[in-house]
Amino acid sequence: MPEGPSIVILREEAAHLAGMRITHVSGNARIDLGRLQGRTIVALRSWGKHFLIELDGFSVRVHFLLFGSYRIDERRDNMKPRLSLRGAAGELNLYACSVRLIEEPLDQVYDWRVDILSERWDAALARRKLAAQPALLACDAVLDQDIFAGAGNIIKNEVLFRIRLHPLSQLGAMPARRRAELVRAVRDYAFDFLAWKKAYVLRKHWQVHAQRRCPRCQIPLSLAVLGRTRRRSFFCAQCQVLYADSSHDAPPDAAQPRSAAVRRNRSAPRQSS
DNA sequence: ATAAATGTTAAGAA
DNA sequence: CTTCTTAACATTTA
Known part of the structure; x- marks a missing residue:
């Protein structure tokens, strides 16, 4: 509910x-x-x-x-x-x-601009909030009610899969274009969720949430309790790209070179067996 | 039957 | 002063 x-x-x-x-x-x-x-x-x-x-x-x-x-x-x-x-x-x-x-x-x-279903939804505001927290993980960002009020765990899992973003990606390691894509996808999926729920067909549209295999590459989905929110993340380790940046890691005592985004199997080849 | 889950908050610990 | 961890809440479904 x-x-x-x-x-x-x-x-x-x-x-x-x-x-x-x-x-x-x-x-x-x-x-x-x-x-x-x-x-x-x-x-x-x-x-x-x-x-x-x-x-x-x-x-x-x-x-x-x-x-x-x-x-x-x-x-x-x-x-x-x-x-x-x-x-x-x-x-x-x-x-x-x-x-x-x-x-x-x-x-x-209430700030109505933060409600993902509001006609007053402000995507630019959400983008600014994401840019301001470079160490925040994608899985935590989507559940943050101060950024995406109304987004829950189902929306989180489905959105991250839709835009092929790994839940452990750090916002600061992603191109701004990708953060904008995330903001857009949360809003879009919220309305798909609404329409599907009204038609009693929400569940059958789940691509990864509570599912077993990646609908795209067919490998078994990963299930892990991730982020500071400690919620279940269903994701495809092969299709969803991980952006990690060492400059936001926990204990780096020396200055380290900024690593480029780690891209995993961008083309997501078929699993051979 | 036992566990886990579409979630948040308060209280205590570090 | 934060930030993190845990418990509590209370019902359905697998």
């Missing part, structure tokens, strides 16, 4: 509740539920993986983490809602999620 496109789907499915006055509030969220009673839903918004219920006066921020779920105009029979909002237009039930109140205006708290 939790990557950005899934939150956009929720926002769209719940759109008919915007403008509704909340007449019944319940749930086991550790917030003051009484404050929501009688308020009006001004708008339903999203930023990355955050689902935002904007009320008159304050907002509710919902994050589904790994296991969260929701029902609109219906309920789960097996689980107690973390938060349930009811009114004349329908009801919204949220389960196993993190719920917090935001007192400040949302436009003051």
Whole structure:
């Protein structure tokens, strides 16, 4: 459930509740539920993986983490809602999620230019942020919510494969052209994800995530827990180019010559057996 | 049945 | 003061 496109789907499915006055509030969220009673839903918004219920006066921020779920105009029979909002237009039930109140205006708290699904997405800003962190690994960069809000582990794995970039590549060792390509690919894949998820065909479009073989060269995919984010990376060690630069390595006590990008099997030959 | 996973945050350690 | 590591949270699927 939790990557950005899934939150956009929720926002769209719940759109008919915007403008509704909340007449019944319940749930086991550790917030003051009484404050929501009688308020009006001004708008339903999203930023990355955050689902935002904007009320008159304050907002509710919902994050589904790994296991969260929701029902609109219906309920789960097996689980107690973390938060349930009811009114004349329908009801919204949220389960196993993190719920917090935001007192400040949302436009003051969120930078919409960073949301990979926003119409205000700013690719140039993302490129600048990537250029500013030369030691950052590609696998960590894609998951950085301050750069790509809404990108999750599936998007990470699929994007890196699409542009044939090794997850351990260092941003500073890549040509600027390649960083720009990465920014473009995250945005593009987010919309593919959205369309596929709406059509219930997301999974069958996975090229590497939770897959066994490289669809391109057929060798077994590598699976490793990589980066400071310690998330699973599925990748093809043959097709995905690694850019490494010794000047960003951990303990170089002497000045070392800058090494050129390490390119592995650029042409990705077929595996012979 | 046991493990791992589309994720983040808080607290403690280094 | 960072930066890193670990635990906690809580549900489904393999």
